[in-house]
Amino acid sequence: MERRFERNLEDLKTALAKMGSVAEESLGVALKALLSGDQVLAQRVFEMEEKINRLEIEIDTAIIDLLALNQPVAGDLRFIIATQKINNDLERIGDHAVNIAESVLTLQTLPGVSIPPEIHQMVEIARTMLKQALDSFILLDTSLARTVLRTDDQIDDLNRLMAQQVITQVKNNVLTIEGGLELIRISRNLERIADLSTNIAEDVIFETEARVVKHHAERNDTN
Amino acid sequence: MERRFERNLEDLKTALAKMGSVAEESLGVALKALLSGDQVLAQRVFEMEEKINRLEIEIDTAIIDLLALNQPVAGDLRFIIATQKINNDLERIGDHAVNIAESVLTLQTLPGVSIPPEIHQMVEIARTMLKQALDSFILLDTSLARTVLRTDDQIDDLNRLMAQQVITQVKNNVLTIEGGLELIRISRNLERIADLSTNIAEDVIFETEARVVKHHAERNDTN
Numbered sequence: 001m002e003r004r005f006e007r008n009l010e011d012l013k014t015a016l017a018k019m020g021s022v023a024e025e026s027l028g029v030a031l032k033a034l035l036s037g038d039q040v041l042a043q044r045v046f047e048m049e050e051k052i053n054r055l056e057i058e059i060d061t062a063i064i065d066l067l068a069l070n071q072p073v074a075g076d077l078r079f080i081i082a083t084q085k086i087n088n089d090l091e092r093i094g095d096h097a098v099n100i101a102e103s104v105l106t107l108q109t110l111p112g113v114s115i116p117p118e119i120h121q122m123v124e125i126a127r128t129m130l131k132q133a134l135d136s137f138i139l140l141d142t143s144l145a146r147t148v149l150r151t152d153d154q155i156d157d158l159n160r161l162m163a164q165q166v167i168t169q170v171k172n173n174v175l176t177i178e179g180g181l182e183l184i185r186i187s188r189n190l191e192r193i194a195d196l197s198t199n200i201a202e203d204v205i206f207e208t209e210a211r212v213v214k215h216h217a218e219r220n221d222t223n
Numbered sequence: 224m225e226r227r228f229e230r231n232l233e234d235l236k237t238a239l240a241k242m243g244s245v246a247e248e249s250l251g252v253a254l255k256a257l258l259s260g261d262q263v264l265a266q267r268v269f270e271m272e273e274k275i276n277r278l279e280i281e282i283d284t285a286i287i288d289l290l291a292l293n294q295p296v297a298g299d300l301r302f303i304i305a306t307q308k309i310n311n312d313l314e315r316i317g318d319h320a321v322n323i324a325e326s327v328l329t330l331q332t333l334p335g336v337s338i339p340p341e342i343h344q345m346v347e348i349a350r351t352m353l354k355q356a357l358d359s360f361i362l363l364d365t366s367l368a369r370t371v372l373r374t375d376d377q378i379d380d381l382n383r384l385m386a387q388q389v390i391t392q393v394k395n396n397v398l399t400i401e402g403g404l405e406l407i408r409i410s411r412n413l414e415r416i417a418d419l420s421t422n423i424a425e426d427v428i429f430e431t432e433a434r435v436v437k438h439h440a441e442r443n444d445t446n
Contacts, residue, residue, distance in 0.1 A: 057435055064304060071294045077287060084304075085311075167400050174397045177390050181407070212280055 005070050009079065012062055013138075016083050016090075019055045020134040023090040023097075026052060027130060027193065030097040031123050033104045034186065035115060045101035052094035059087045075207075082207035086137060089196045089203075093130065096189045096196075103186045113179035116165065118158050122190040125155050129197035136204045148201035149213070155194040162187040228293050232302065235285055236361075239306050239313075242278045243357040246313040246320075249275060250353060250416065253320040254346050256327045257409065258338060268324035275317035282310045298430075305430035309360060312419045312426075316353065319412045319419075326409050336402035339388065341381050345413040348378050352420035359427045371424035372436070378417040385410040 026048040033041035063084050066072070072080055107113055129148050136145035166180035205213050249271040256264035286307050289295070295303055330336055352371050359368035389403035428436050 053437075057437065060435075064300060067290060067304075068294075068296045068300050071291075073291045077291050081287060081290075081307075084307075088308075088311075163404065167404070170393065170400050171397055174394055177393050177400075181386065181390065184404070212283075214276075214280065 005066075005072075005076075008062075008066055008070075009076060012059070012066065012080070012083055015055070015059050015062065016087060017134075017138055019052070019059060019087060019090050020137070022048065022052055022055060023093045024130055024134060026094050026097040027127065030100040030104070031127060034100055035120070035123065037104065037107065039105060039108060042101040042104040045097050049094050049098050052091055056087055056091040060084065063087075078207045078210060082137075082203040085203045086200050089199045093193055093196050096193050099189045100186055103182050103189075106182050107179070110179045110182065113176075113182065116162070116183065118162050118165070119183065119186060119190070122155055122158050122162075122187060122194075125151060125158075126190045126193045126197070129155075129194050130200075133197040133200035133204070136201055140204070140208050142205050142208050145201035145204040145208075148197055152194055152198045155191050159187050159191040228289075228295075228299075231285075231289055231293075232299060235282070235289065235303070235306055238278070238282050238285060239310060240357075240361055242275070242282060242310060242313050243360070245271065245275055245278060246316045247353055247357060249317050249320045250350065253323040253327070254350060257323055258343070258346065260327065260330065262328060262331060265324040265327040268320050272317050272321050275314055279310055279314040283307065286310075301430045301433060305360075305426040308426050309423050312422045316416050316419050319416050322412045323409055326405050326412075329405050330402070333402045333405065336399075336405065339385070339406065341385050341388070342406065342409060342413070345378055345381050345385075345410060345417075348374060348381075349413045349416045349420070352378075352417050353423075356420040356423040356427070359424055363427070363431050365428050365431050368424035368427040368431075371420055375417055375421045378414050382410050382414040 026045055029041050029048065030045045032038070033045065063080055066080060129151055132144050132151075133148050135141065136148065163184055166176075166184055170177050170180050202213050205211060249268055252264050252271065253268045255261070256268065286303055289303060352374055355367050355374075356371045358364065359371065386407055389399075389407055393400050393403050425436050428434060
């Protein structure tokens with residue numbers, strides 16, 4: 001029984017790692033579609049969403065079985081709870097990748113909108129944050145998890161900057177309004193992906209140190 | 224032991240009901256601030272957020288203790304898992320109430336922006352959806368939970384309509400851009416609150432019927 005439980009925990013970690021890599025791939029494809037304007041890539045994101053949704057339900061079901069058939073305590077229980085939350089966050093990251101892919105298709109109907117440098121920067125930061133958050137989960141590396149927490153402010157600033165720039169641009173030329181709103185939408189989705197990566201990092205810290213760093217309690221101390 | 228466990232489950236339900244009523248109150252205050260422009264009310268939302276964050280962590284901790292000290296199965300386990308997810312959704316609804324309160328303060332700096340009828344409608348729908356979702360949890364009323372699922376499309380449509388109207392308005396008068404972006408932000412926050420109320424309704428159905436209705440599986444059948 002004990003050995004089977006340990007194997008089940010290993011399987012759960014493997015399943016979440018897979019969910020993580022599918023979410024990461026989906027985001028990667030969406031971002032590549034965004035920077036290249038490639039509609040075929042955007043379509044692939046919609047297909048990947050179904051896989052992510054299926055995986056989410058599979059992992060959720062496995063977690064309930066695991067809790068029902070065993071009596072996990074302490075670290076094991078925190079691992080299971082963290083896995084459940086991260087699973088949910090990854091599914092939401094998949095949703096934001098879909099939103100970005102939808103924006104790619106909308107931008108096709110708005111010729112002349114180019115992706116500004118701020119979005120390029122946000123793309124890099126969001127991608128790195130998700131990768132670091134997932135690595136911190138696999139390696140139980142709380143130092144890496146804390147790196148993710150510290151990066152979140154950068155993307156918030158860029159998101160605000162984007163809105164300001166769109167306002168300036170629209171005042172110069174009102175016909176840029178549709179494109180501007182779409183850029184704000186993309187910027188906001190990137191900001192949310194960074195936020196969800198932060199949630200994942202917080203869950204890794206909770207799992208490893210039994211310490212709650214939500215609601216920026218710790219970040220306010222260190223910044 | 225058995226009796227204590229049942230009492231703990233009751234306590235958990237009471238705690239979540241309290242969390243629900245604080246989140247509902249916070250949203251109510253934010254919406255009242257929005258419709259009246261009252262900045263003092265907006266400030267109250269910021270204070271209530273701290274309470275919501277504290278309650279969320281308390282409930283999360285209680286859930287981990289409950290899982291560690293007992294071996295809940297079947298309905299009890301589903302109740303605990305649903306409670307955990309609803310707790311998280313309510314905290315996020317609190318965040319959106321804060322965003323709306325922030326928009327109230329921003330609107331003060333943009334004289335001449337009036338709240339359009341679509342936002343009034345969205346306010347009513349979002350408030351009703353949250354109330355119905357919470358009632359469905361308390362009463363275990365899956366029929367009411369399904370009412371919430373069916374309402375979600377209405378608010379999505381209104382959200383899209385708002386963006387269209389802002390585009391038209393800005394094209395008529397470019398100086399309305401800041402106010403327009405703020406109205407879009409408010410509209411999006413209301414749409415997210417409706418979405419989170421939908422999540423709560425889905426969790427109530429899962430808890431009661433052991434049936435997963437996420438990712439619109441059931442909704443596509445019935446609409």
